[in-house]
Amino acid sequence: MIPPISRRQFVATAASFAASTFIPRSLRASSASATERVVIRTDSEIGVVRPEFHGHFIEHLGSCVYGGLWVGKDSRIPNINGYRKHAVEYLQELGVPVFRWPGGCFADDYHWRDGIGPKRPRSVNIHWGEYVEDNSFGTYEFIGLCRLLNAEPYLAGNVGSSTPHELRDWIEYCNYPSGSTLSDERAANGSPEPFRVRYWGVGNESWGCGGNMRPEEYARLYRDFAVYCRNFGGTDLYLVASGPSGNDSHWSRGLMDGLGWERPQGMSMHYYSGAADRSTSFTQGHMQEQFASYAKVEEAIVHQRAVLDSYERGKQIGLILDEWGVWDDIPEEDEKRYGKLWQQSTMRSAIAAGLGLNIFNRQADKLCMCNIAQMVNVLQSLLLTDGATGEHCIRTTTYYAFSLFKAHRTKTAVRLESESASPNGVSVSASKSDKELVVTFVNPHHDLDLEMECTLKGAAVSEGTAQILHDTDWNACNSFDQPDRIVPKPWTVRVEGSKVQLDLPRLSLVTAIVPIH
Ligand code: AHR
Secondary structure, eight states: OOOOOOHHHHHHTHHHHTTBOOOOGGGSSSOOEEEEEEEEEEEEEEEEOOGGGGEEEOOSSTTSTBTTTBOOTTOSSOEETTEEHHHHHHHHHHOOSEEEESOSGGGGGOOGGGGSSSOOOOEEOTTTTOOEEOOOSOHHHHHHHHHHHTOEEEEEEOOTTSOHHHHHHHHHHHHOOSSSHHHHHHHHTTOOSOOOOOEEEEOSOTTTTTTOOOHHHHHHHHHHHHTTOOOGGGOOOEEEEEEEETTOHHHHHHHHHHHTTOOOSEEEEEEEEEEEEETTSOOHHHHHHHHHHHHHHHHHHHHHHHHHHTSGGGTTSEEEEEEEEEEEEOOHHHHHHHOTTOOOOBHHHHHHHHHHHHHHHHTTTTOSEEEEEOSBSSSSOSEEESTTTOOOEEEOHHHHHHHHHGGGTTSEEEEEEOSOOOTTSOEEEEEEOSSEEEEEEEEOOSSOEEEEEEEEESOOBOOOEEEEEEOSOTTOBOOSSOTTSSOOEEEOOEEEBTEEEEEEOSSEEEEEEEEBO
Protein backbone atom coordinates (compact mmCIF):
# COMPACT_ATOMS: atom_id res chain seq x y z
CA MET A 1 0.00 0.00 0.00
CA ILE A 2 1.24 3.51 -0.73
CA PRO A 3 1.11 5.61 2.46
CA PRO A 4 -1.00 8.76 2.32
CA ILE A 5 1.03 11.84 1.40
CA SER A 6 0.70 15.49 2.27
CA ARG A 7 -0.53 18.06 -0.24
CA ARG A 8 2.96 19.51 -0.59
CA GLN A 9 4.46 16.12 -1.26
CA PHE A 10 1.56 15.45 -3.58
CA VAL A 11 2.32 18.42 -5.78
CA ALA A 12 6.06 17.87 -5.52
CA THR A 13 5.87 14.28 -6.71
CA ALA A 14 3.63 15.46 -9.47
CA ALA A 15 4.46 12.88 -12.09
CA SER A 16 3.90 10.01 -9.71
CA PHE A 17 0.58 10.91 -8.22
CA ALA A 18 -0.36 14.18 -9.80
CA ALA A 19 -3.45 13.11 -11.64
CA SER A 20 -4.95 11.11 -8.78
CA THR A 21 -7.65 12.43 -6.59
CA PHE A 22 -8.68 10.46 -3.58
CA ILE A 23 -11.45 10.07 -1.03
CA PRO A 24 -10.70 10.76 2.62
CA ARG A 25 -10.77 7.57 4.71
CA SER A 26 -13.66 8.93 6.83
CA LEU A 27 -15.93 9.10 3.82
CA ARG A 28 -15.26 5.62 2.61
CA ALA A 29 -17.24 3.60 5.15
CA SER A 30 -20.95 3.46 4.51
CA SER A 31 -21.85 7.00 3.49
CA ALA A 32 -23.77 7.18 0.25
CA SER A 33 -22.44 10.33 -1.35
CA ALA A 34 -19.67 12.90 -1.11
CA THR A 35 -18.13 15.79 -2.99
CA GLU A 36 -14.59 15.50 -4.29
CA ARG A 37 -12.64 18.50 -5.55
CA VAL A 38 -9.79 18.41 -7.98
CA VAL A 39 -7.73 21.04 -9.74
CA ILE A 40 -6.86 20.27 -13.36
CA ARG A 41 -3.58 21.94 -14.24
CA THR A 42 -3.84 22.38 -17.99
CA ASP A 43 -0.73 24.55 -17.59
CA SER A 44 1.34 21.61 -16.27
CA GLU A 45 2.13 18.94 -18.84
CA ILE A 46 3.28 15.38 -18.08
CA GLY A 47 3.80 13.87 -21.53
CA VAL A 48 2.06 12.56 -24.63
CA VAL A 49 -0.54 9.82 -24.20
CA ARG A 50 0.99 7.50 -26.74
CA PRO A 51 -1.64 5.46 -28.61
CA GLU A 52 0.61 2.49 -27.76
CA PHE A 53 -0.59 2.74 -24.14
CA HIS A 54 -3.72 1.07 -25.51
CA GLY A 55 -1.85 -1.85 -27.09
CA HIS A 56 -2.87 -5.50 -27.32
CA PHE A 57 -1.48 -8.97 -27.06
CA ILE A 58 -2.54 -12.34 -28.48
CA GLU A 59 -1.13 -15.79 -27.87
CA HIS A 60 -1.68 -19.30 -29.13
CA LEU A 61 -3.63 -20.08 -25.98
CA GLY A 62 -7.15 -21.40 -25.57
CA SER A 63 -9.49 -19.81 -28.10
CA CYS A 64 -7.62 -16.52 -28.41
CA VAL A 65 -6.13 -16.99 -31.87
CA TYR A 66 -7.87 -20.13 -33.15
CA GLY A 67 -11.60 -19.61 -33.08
CA GLY A 68 -11.30 -16.19 -31.48
CA LEU A 69 -9.68 -14.14 -34.22
CA TRP A 70 -8.89 -16.79 -36.79
CA VAL A 71 -11.69 -19.09 -37.93
CA GLY A 72 -10.29 -20.03 -41.33
CA LYS A 73 -11.60 -19.16 -44.76
CA ASP A 74 -13.94 -22.16 -44.98
CA SER A 75 -15.66 -21.51 -41.66
CA ARG A 76 -19.42 -21.07 -41.43
CA ILE A 77 -18.63 -18.22 -39.05
CA PRO A 78 -18.71 -14.96 -41.03
CA ASN A 79 -15.10 -14.11 -41.84
CA ILE A 80 -12.85 -11.85 -43.86
CA ASN A 81 -10.21 -14.10 -45.44
CA GLY A 82 -10.32 -16.34 -42.38
CA TYR A 83 -10.46 -13.61 -39.70
CA ARG A 84 -13.66 -13.54 -37.63
CA LYS A 85 -15.63 -10.69 -39.20
CA HIS A 86 -17.35 -9.34 -36.10
CA ALA A 87 -14.11 -9.33 -34.14
CA VAL A 88 -12.36 -7.42 -36.92
CA GLU A 89 -15.18 -4.87 -37.12
CA TYR A 90 -15.25 -4.28 -33.38
CA LEU A 91 -11.49 -3.90 -33.23
CA GLN A 92 -11.42 -1.57 -36.21
CA GLU A 93 -13.95 0.60 -34.46
CA LEU A 94 -11.87 0.71 -31.28
CA GLY A 95 -8.52 1.12 -33.03
CA VAL A 96 -5.58 -1.15 -32.25
CA PRO A 97 -2.35 0.85 -32.14
CA VAL A 98 0.02 -2.06 -31.57
CA PHE A 99 -0.36 -5.81 -31.50
CA ARG A 100 1.98 -8.36 -29.89
CA TRP A 101 2.19 -12.02 -31.01
CA PRO A 102 2.71 -15.09 -30.74
CA GLY A 103 3.12 -15.07 -26.93
CA GLY A 104 3.60 -15.07 -24.02
CA CYS A 105 5.12 -18.33 -22.94
CA PHE A 106 4.26 -19.78 -26.34
CA ALA A 107 6.81 -17.46 -27.99
CA ASP A 108 9.80 -19.22 -26.43
CA ASP A 109 8.79 -22.55 -27.94
CA TYR A 110 7.72 -21.11 -31.30
CA HIS A 111 9.72 -21.73 -34.43
CA TRP A 112 8.65 -19.22 -37.04
CA ARG A 113 9.35 -21.49 -40.02
CA ASP A 114 6.51 -23.74 -38.78
CA GLY A 115 4.10 -20.91 -39.56
CA ILE A 116 4.98 -19.96 -43.15
CA GLY A 117 4.23 -21.34 -46.58
CA PRO A 118 1.76 -23.92 -47.79
CA LYS A 119 3.00 -26.93 -45.80
CA ARG A 120 2.93 -26.44 -42.07
CA PRO A 121 4.10 -29.02 -39.55
CA ARG A 122 1.98 -30.05 -36.62
CA SER A 123 3.66 -29.21 -33.35
CA VAL A 124 2.66 -29.50 -29.71
CA ASN A 125 1.86 -26.43 -27.63
CA ILE A 126 3.72 -27.42 -24.48
CA HIS A 127 2.62 -24.42 -22.47
CA TRP A 128 -1.12 -24.39 -22.93
CA GLY A 129 -2.50 -27.91 -22.80
CA GLU A 130 -0.21 -29.89 -25.11
CA TYR A 131 -2.77 -29.72 -27.93
CA VAL A 132 -1.63 -30.23 -31.49
CA GLU A 133 -0.97 -26.86 -33.08
CA ASP A 134 -1.46 -26.96 -36.84
CA ASN A 135 0.34 -23.64 -37.36
CA SER A 136 -2.34 -22.43 -39.75
CA PHE A 137 -2.01 -19.00 -38.15
CA GLY A 138 1.55 -17.86 -38.77
CA THR A 139 3.52 -14.76 -39.69
CA TYR A 140 1.59 -14.00 -42.89
CA GLU A 141 -1.77 -14.39 -41.15
CA PHE A 142 -0.66 -12.22 -38.23
CA ILE A 143 0.63 -9.45 -40.47
CA GLY A 144 -2.59 -9.68 -42.50
CA LEU A 145 -4.58 -9.07 -39.33
CA CYS A 146 -2.37 -6.13 -38.38
CA ARG A 147 -2.98 -4.65 -41.80
CA LEU A 148 -6.76 -5.11 -41.48
CA LEU A 149 -6.66 -3.37 -38.11
CA ASN A 150 -4.07 -0.79 -39.11
CA ALA A 151 -2.01 -1.94 -36.12
CA GLU A 152 1.76 -1.89 -35.70
CA PRO A 153 3.01 -5.51 -35.46
CA TYR A 154 5.16 -6.57 -32.51
CA LEU A 155 6.75 -10.01 -32.82
CA ALA A 156 8.01 -11.84 -29.75
CA GLY A 157 11.16 -13.80 -30.63
CA ASN A 158 12.16 -17.12 -29.17
CA VAL A 159 15.20 -16.97 -26.91
CA GLY A 160 14.43 -19.80 -24.51
CA SER A 161 14.58 -22.67 -27.02
CA SER A 162 16.10 -21.06 -30.09
CA THR A 163 19.25 -19.48 -31.46
CA PRO A 164 20.37 -15.99 -32.50
CA HIS A 165 20.41 -17.36 -36.05
CA GLU A 166 16.73 -18.27 -35.97
CA LEU A 167 15.69 -14.80 -34.78
CA ARG A 168 17.99 -13.08 -37.26
CA ASP A 169 16.46 -15.09 -40.09
CA TRP A 170 12.90 -14.25 -39.02
CA ILE A 171 13.83 -10.57 -39.19
CA GLU A 172 15.34 -11.04 -42.65
CA TYR A 173 12.28 -12.99 -43.80
CA CYS A 174 9.98 -10.17 -42.60
CA ASN A 175 11.95 -7.06 -43.44
CA TYR A 176 14.53 -7.65 -46.18
CA PRO A 177 13.08 -6.05 -49.33
CA SER A 178 13.99 -8.66 -51.99
CA GLY A 179 16.73 -10.72 -53.56
CA SER A 180 17.83 -12.85 -50.60
CA THR A 181 16.59 -16.42 -50.36
CA LEU A 182 14.48 -15.62 -47.32
CA SER A 183 12.93 -12.46 -48.73
CA ASP A 184 12.16 -14.29 -51.97
CA GLU A 185 10.54 -17.04 -49.94
CA ARG A 186 8.32 -14.40 -48.31
CA ALA A 187 7.40 -13.11 -51.76
CA ALA A 188 6.61 -16.65 -52.95
CA ASN A 189 4.42 -17.06 -49.86
CA GLY A 190 2.28 -14.12 -50.92
CA SER A 191 4.03 -10.96 -49.80
CA PRO A 192 6.57 -9.35 -52.12
CA GLU A 193 6.34 -6.24 -49.95
CA PRO A 194 8.39 -6.50 -46.76
CA PHE A 195 6.41 -6.62 -43.55
CA ARG A 196 8.58 -3.87 -42.03
CA VAL A 197 8.21 -5.12 -38.46
CA ARG A 198 9.78 -2.68 -36.07
CA TYR A 199 9.02 -4.09 -32.62
CA TRP A 200 10.79 -7.34 -31.70
CA GLY A 201 10.71 -8.95 -28.30
CA VAL A 202 13.93 -10.76 -27.46
CA GLY A 203 12.36 -13.49 -25.36
CA ASN A 204 9.43 -13.40 -22.97
CA GLU A 205 9.50 -13.86 -19.20
CA SER A 206 13.03 -15.18 -19.43
CA TRP A 207 13.00 -15.48 -15.63
CA GLY A 208 10.19 -18.07 -15.96
CA CYS A 209 8.54 -19.91 -18.86
CA GLY A 210 10.99 -18.30 -21.29
CA GLY A 211 14.05 -20.12 -20.02
CA ASN A 212 14.06 -20.02 -16.22
CA MET A 213 17.19 -17.87 -16.28
CA ARG A 214 19.01 -15.67 -13.85
CA PRO A 215 19.27 -12.04 -14.99
CA GLU A 216 22.97 -12.31 -15.83
CA GLU A 217 22.34 -15.44 -17.93
CA TYR A 218 19.57 -13.69 -19.84
CA ALA A 219 21.66 -10.53 -20.29
CA ARG A 220 24.43 -12.65 -21.85
CA LEU A 221 21.92 -14.27 -24.22
CA TYR A 222 20.31 -10.93 -25.04
CA ARG A 223 23.70 -9.68 -26.21
CA ASP A 224 24.21 -12.80 -28.32
CA PHE A 225 20.84 -12.38 -29.99
CA ALA A 226 20.79 -8.59 -30.40
CA VAL A 227 24.09 -8.39 -32.22
CA TYR A 228 22.60 -10.26 -35.20
CA CYS A 229 19.35 -8.27 -35.35
CA ARG A 230 19.71 -5.82 -38.23
CA ASN A 231 17.74 -2.91 -39.67
CA PHE A 232 17.07 -4.67 -42.97
CA GLY A 233 15.51 -2.52 -45.66
CA GLY A 234 15.75 0.59 -43.50
CA THR A 235 13.28 -0.65 -40.88
CA ASP A 236 14.73 0.59 -37.60
CA LEU A 237 14.34 -2.19 -35.09
CA TYR A 238 12.97 -1.54 -31.63
CA LEU A 239 14.29 -4.45 -29.58
CA VAL A 240 12.54 -5.21 -26.31
CA ALA A 241 14.47 -7.02 -23.59
CA SER A 242 12.60 -9.30 -21.22
CA GLY A 243 12.18 -7.29 -18.03
CA PRO A 244 10.92 -7.98 -14.54
CA SER A 245 7.92 -9.74 -13.15
CA GLY A 246 6.09 -6.95 -11.36
CA ASN A 247 8.43 -4.66 -9.51
CA ASP A 248 11.39 -7.05 -9.28
CA SER A 249 14.40 -4.75 -9.46
CA HIS A 250 16.78 -7.62 -8.73
CA TRP A 251 15.96 -8.70 -12.30
CA SER A 252 16.07 -5.25 -13.91
CA ARG A 253 19.34 -4.27 -12.21
CA GLY A 254 20.89 -7.66 -12.97
CA LEU A 255 19.81 -7.25 -16.58
CA MET A 256 21.21 -3.73 -16.87
CA ASP A 257 24.49 -4.73 -15.21
CA GLY A 258 24.84 -7.77 -17.46
CA LEU A 259 24.05 -5.92 -20.68
CA GLY A 260 27.26 -3.93 -20.52
CA TRP A 261 27.41 -1.54 -23.47
CA GLU A 262 24.44 -3.19 -25.16
CA ARG A 263 21.29 -1.06 -25.03
CA PRO A 264 17.87 -2.42 -25.99
CA GLN A 265 15.31 0.13 -27.14
CA GLY A 266 12.77 -1.16 -24.64
CA MET A 267 12.45 -3.25 -21.49
CA SER A 268 9.23 -5.10 -20.82
CA MET A 269 7.63 -5.71 -17.47
CA HIS A 270 4.58 -7.86 -16.74
CA TYR A 271 2.12 -7.05 -13.98
CA TYR A 272 -1.08 -9.03 -13.46
CA SER A 273 -3.68 -8.22 -10.80
CA GLY A 274 -4.67 -11.62 -9.49
CA ALA A 275 -7.60 -12.65 -7.33
CA ALA A 276 -9.00 -15.68 -5.55
CA ASP A 277 -12.54 -15.23 -6.89
CA ARG A 278 -14.20 -16.19 -10.12
CA SER A 279 -14.97 -13.26 -12.38
CA THR A 280 -18.73 -13.21 -11.84
CA SER A 281 -18.75 -13.99 -8.12
CA PHE A 282 -16.31 -11.58 -6.54
CA THR A 283 -16.75 -10.66 -2.92
CA GLN A 284 -16.64 -6.97 -2.13
CA GLY A 285 -13.42 -7.49 -0.14
CA HIS A 286 -11.61 -9.31 -2.93
CA MET A 287 -12.73 -6.69 -5.42
CA GLN A 288 -11.23 -3.92 -3.27
CA GLU A 289 -8.02 -5.95 -2.88
CA GLN A 290 -7.76 -6.29 -6.64
CA PHE A 291 -8.34 -2.56 -7.10
CA ALA A 292 -5.70 -1.83 -4.48
CA SER A 293 -3.13 -3.71 -6.58
CA TYR A 294 -3.22 -0.85 -9.09
CA ALA A 295 -1.42 1.37 -6.61
CA LYS A 296 1.31 -1.27 -6.75
CA VAL A 297 1.27 -1.20 -10.55
CA GLU A 298 1.79 2.55 -10.47
CA GLU A 299 4.51 2.20 -7.88
CA ALA A 300 6.22 -0.43 -10.06
CA ILE A 301 6.14 1.81 -13.13
CA VAL A 302 7.67 4.68 -11.19
CA HIS A 303 10.27 2.43 -9.59
CA GLN A 304 11.29 0.52 -12.72
CA ARG A 305 11.63 3.81 -14.61
CA ALA A 306 13.90 5.03 -11.81
CA VAL A 307 15.99 1.84 -12.03
CA LEU A 308 16.50 2.39 -15.77
CA ASP A 309 17.24 6.07 -15.24
CA SER A 310 19.91 5.24 -12.67
CA TYR A 311 22.04 3.94 -15.58
CA GLU A 312 23.28 6.55 -18.04
CA ARG A 313 22.45 4.27 -21.00
CA GLY A 314 19.19 3.24 -19.31
CA LYS A 315 17.65 6.69 -19.69
CA GLN A 316 16.96 6.02 -23.37
CA ILE A 317 15.38 2.61 -22.76
CA GLY A 318 11.60 2.69 -23.08
CA LEU A 319 9.57 1.06 -20.31
CA ILE A 320 6.92 -1.27 -21.67
CA LEU A 321 4.13 -2.84 -19.63
CA ASP A 322 3.91 -5.81 -21.97
CA GLU A 323 1.23 -7.80 -20.13
CA TRP A 324 -1.24 -6.37 -17.64
CA GLY A 325 -4.80 -6.83 -16.46
CA VAL A 326 -6.89 -8.86 -14.05
CA TRP A 327 -6.25 -12.58 -13.71
CA ASP A 328 -9.20 -14.03 -11.82
CA ASP A 329 -9.84 -17.55 -10.63
CA ILE A 330 -10.96 -19.38 -13.76
CA PRO A 331 -13.52 -22.21 -13.44
CA GLU A 332 -12.54 -25.47 -15.09
CA GLU A 333 -16.06 -25.75 -16.59
CA ASP A 334 -15.55 -22.48 -18.48
CA GLU A 335 -12.12 -23.57 -19.72
CA LYS A 336 -13.54 -26.90 -20.92
CA ARG A 337 -16.42 -25.17 -22.65
CA TYR A 338 -14.73 -22.14 -24.13
CA GLY A 339 -10.96 -22.62 -23.96
CA LYS A 340 -8.04 -22.18 -21.60
CA LEU A 341 -7.96 -19.02 -19.48
CA TRP A 342 -11.36 -17.94 -20.84
CA GLN A 343 -12.46 -15.25 -18.42
CA GLN A 344 -15.58 -13.07 -18.17
CA SER A 345 -15.17 -9.33 -17.87
CA THR A 346 -17.50 -7.63 -15.40
CA MET A 347 -18.19 -4.13 -14.15
CA ARG A 348 -15.32 -4.77 -11.71
CA SER A 349 -13.00 -5.60 -14.63
CA ALA A 350 -13.98 -2.37 -16.38
CA ILE A 351 -13.16 -0.38 -13.24
CA ALA A 352 -9.81 -2.21 -13.06
CA ALA A 353 -9.12 -1.36 -16.71
CA GLY A 354 -9.97 2.27 -15.98
CA LEU A 355 -7.62 2.36 -12.99
CA GLY A 356 -4.83 0.99 -15.19
CA LEU A 357 -5.46 3.31 -18.14
CA ASN A 358 -5.62 6.32 -15.81
CA ILE A 359 -2.22 5.32 -14.42
CA PHE A 360 -0.75 5.23 -17.93
CA ASN A 361 -1.94 8.80 -18.52
CA ARG A 362 -0.52 9.91 -15.20
CA GLN A 363 2.80 8.21 -15.96
CA ALA A 364 2.86 9.23 -19.61
CA ASP A 365 6.42 10.51 -19.26
CA LYS A 366 7.64 7.11 -18.01
CA LEU A 367 5.97 4.65 -20.36
CA CYS A 368 6.36 3.69 -23.96
CA MET A 369 3.74 1.01 -24.52
CA CYS A 370 1.24 -1.09 -22.54
CA ASN A 371 -0.40 -4.26 -23.85
CA ILE A 372 -3.39 -5.73 -22.08
CA ALA A 373 -3.58 -9.53 -21.77
CA GLN A 374 -5.21 -10.65 -23.96
CA MET A 375 -7.36 -9.38 -26.80
CA VAL A 376 -9.92 -12.18 -27.24
CA ASN A 377 -11.17 -14.98 -24.96
CA VAL A 378 -8.12 -15.07 -22.69
CA LEU A 379 -7.83 -13.27 -19.31
CA GLN A 380 -8.99 -9.64 -19.43
CA SER A 381 -10.21 -9.76 -22.97
CA LEU A 382 -11.96 -7.11 -24.99
CA LEU A 383 -13.98 -9.61 -26.97
CA LEU A 384 -15.53 -12.95 -26.02
CA THR A 385 -16.73 -15.71 -28.28
CA ASP A 386 -18.60 -18.81 -27.20
CA GLY A 387 -15.49 -20.88 -27.71
CA ALA A 388 -13.58 -21.62 -30.86
CA THR A 389 -16.61 -22.79 -32.81
CA GLY A 390 -19.27 -20.46 -31.45
CA GLU A 391 -20.82 -17.82 -33.67
CA HIS A 392 -21.32 -15.21 -30.94
CA CYS A 393 -18.79 -12.46 -30.53
CA ILE A 394 -19.49 -9.85 -27.88
CA ARG A 395 -17.76 -6.73 -26.62
CA THR A 396 -16.84 -6.94 -22.97
CA THR A 397 -16.94 -4.24 -20.33
CA THR A 398 -13.16 -3.98 -20.80
CA TYR A 399 -13.69 -3.16 -24.48
CA TYR A 400 -15.96 -0.32 -23.45
CA ALA A 401 -13.54 0.89 -20.79
CA PHE A 402 -10.90 1.15 -23.54
CA SER A 403 -13.38 2.98 -25.78
CA LEU A 404 -13.83 5.62 -23.06
CA PHE A 405 -10.08 6.30 -23.16
CA LYS A 406 -9.77 6.59 -26.92
CA ALA A 407 -10.12 10.38 -26.87
CA HIS A 408 -6.93 10.66 -24.80
CA ARG A 409 -4.74 9.16 -27.56
CA THR A 410 -2.06 11.57 -28.84
CA LYS A 411 -3.15 14.28 -26.38
CA THR A 412 -0.83 15.59 -23.67
CA ALA A 413 -1.46 14.37 -20.15
CA VAL A 414 -1.66 17.15 -17.55
CA ARG A 415 -1.26 17.21 -13.80
CA LEU A 416 -4.01 17.32 -11.22
CA GLU A 417 -4.03 18.32 -7.58
CA SER A 418 -6.11 17.09 -4.73
CA GLU A 419 -6.30 17.57 -0.99
CA SER A 420 -6.57 13.98 0.14
CA ALA A 421 -4.89 10.63 -0.37
CA SER A 422 -6.01 7.02 -0.26
CA PRO A 423 -4.87 4.13 -2.43
CA ASN A 424 -8.44 3.01 -3.01
CA GLY A 425 -9.95 6.37 -3.84
CA VAL A 426 -11.46 7.78 -7.00
CA SER A 427 -8.97 7.91 -9.82
CA VAL A 428 -8.72 10.70 -12.39
CA SER A 429 -6.56 11.53 -15.36
CA ALA A 430 -6.70 14.36 -17.86
CA SER A 431 -5.15 15.19 -21.20
CA LYS A 432 -5.43 18.12 -23.57
CA SER A 433 -4.90 19.23 -27.13
CA ASP A 434 -5.12 22.80 -28.43
CA LYS A 435 -8.83 22.35 -28.78
CA GLU A 436 -10.11 20.13 -26.02
CA LEU A 437 -9.61 18.70 -22.60
CA VAL A 438 -10.39 15.04 -21.90
CA VAL A 439 -10.92 13.91 -18.30
CA THR A 440 -11.61 10.34 -17.18
CA PHE A 441 -12.94 9.63 -13.71
CA VAL A 442 -13.14 6.15 -12.16
CA ASN A 443 -15.14 5.57 -8.99
CA PRO A 444 -14.13 2.15 -7.59
CA HIS A 445 -16.37 2.43 -4.51
CA HIS A 446 -19.30 0.06 -4.27
CA ASP A 447 -21.09 2.21 -1.67
CA LEU A 448 -20.22 5.81 -2.39
CA ASP A 449 -21.62 8.12 -5.06
CA LEU A 450 -19.54 11.18 -5.75
CA GLU A 451 -20.01 14.63 -7.04
CA MET A 452 -16.86 15.74 -8.82
CA GLU A 453 -16.01 19.43 -8.81
CA CYS A 454 -13.07 20.27 -11.06
CA THR A 455 -11.40 23.65 -11.30
CA LEU A 456 -9.35 24.25 -14.41
CA LYS A 457 -6.14 26.22 -14.24
CA GLY A 458 -4.92 27.58 -17.53
CA ALA A 459 -8.09 27.11 -19.60
CA ALA A 460 -11.66 28.37 -19.86
CA VAL A 461 -14.63 26.23 -20.87
CA SER A 462 -18.26 26.72 -21.77
CA GLU A 463 -19.67 23.38 -22.89
CA GLY A 464 -18.88 19.67 -22.78
CA THR A 465 -20.12 16.14 -23.33
CA ALA A 466 -19.60 12.97 -21.32
CA GLN A 467 -20.15 9.23 -21.45
CA ILE A 468 -20.57 6.82 -18.58
CA LEU A 469 -19.99 3.08 -18.12
CA HIS A 470 -21.77 1.97 -14.98
CA ASP A 471 -23.52 -0.80 -13.14
CA THR A 472 -24.15 -0.99 -9.42
CA ASP A 473 -23.53 -4.75 -9.53
CA TRP A 474 -19.78 -5.33 -9.78
CA ASN A 475 -20.37 -8.91 -10.97
CA ALA A 476 -22.60 -7.80 -13.84
CA CYS A 477 -21.27 -8.48 -17.33
CA ASN A 478 -22.14 -8.56 -21.00
CA SER A 479 -23.09 -12.13 -21.91
CA PHE A 480 -24.12 -13.95 -25.06
CA ASP A 481 -27.76 -13.56 -23.93
CA GLN A 482 -27.36 -9.95 -22.88
CA PRO A 483 -24.49 -8.54 -24.93
CA ASP A 484 -25.41 -4.89 -24.29
CA ARG A 485 -26.08 -4.92 -20.57
CA ILE A 486 -23.16 -2.58 -19.84
CA VAL A 487 -22.41 -0.10 -22.60
CA PRO A 488 -21.37 3.56 -22.56
CA LYS A 489 -24.24 6.01 -22.28
CA PRO A 490 -24.41 9.79 -22.56
CA TRP A 491 -23.91 11.57 -19.22
CA THR A 492 -24.44 15.11 -18.04
CA VAL A 493 -21.49 17.36 -17.43
CA ARG A 494 -21.98 20.88 -16.09
CA VAL A 495 -19.44 23.32 -17.48
CA GLU A 496 -18.96 27.00 -16.80
CA GLY A 497 -15.94 29.33 -16.79
CA SER A 498 -13.22 27.39 -15.05
CA LYS A 499 -15.53 24.76 -13.49
CA VAL A 500 -16.41 21.26 -14.65
CA GLN A 501 -18.85 19.29 -12.50
CA LEU A 502 -20.46 15.90 -12.82
CA ASP A 503 -21.98 13.08 -10.82
CA LEU A 504 -19.87 9.96 -10.52
CA PRO A 505 -22.00 7.08 -9.25
CA ARG A 506 -20.48 4.17 -7.34
CA LEU A 507 -18.72 1.73 -9.71
CA SER A 508 -18.56 3.96 -12.75
CA LEU A 509 -16.17 5.31 -15.35
CA VAL A 510 -16.92 8.67 -16.93
CA THR A 511 -15.04 10.45 -19.69
CA ALA A 512 -15.80 14.13 -20.22
CA ILE A 513 -14.70 15.94 -23.36
CA VAL A 514 -14.62 19.71 -22.99
CA PRO A 515 -13.62 22.16 -25.72
CA ILE A 516 -11.13 24.66 -24.28
CA HIS A 517 -10.34 28.24 -25.18
O1 AHR B 1 -0.94 -14.20 -20.65
C1 AHR B 1 -0.77 -15.50 -20.18
C2 AHR B 1 0.66 -15.78 -19.78
O2 AHR B 1 1.02 -14.96 -18.71
C3 AHR B 1 1.71 -15.49 -20.81
O3 AHR B 1 1.87 -16.55 -21.69
C4 AHR B 1 2.94 -15.28 -20.01
O4 AHR B 1 3.83 -14.37 -20.61
C5 AHR B 1 2.41 -14.78 -18.68
O5 AHR B 1 2.92 -15.49 -17.63
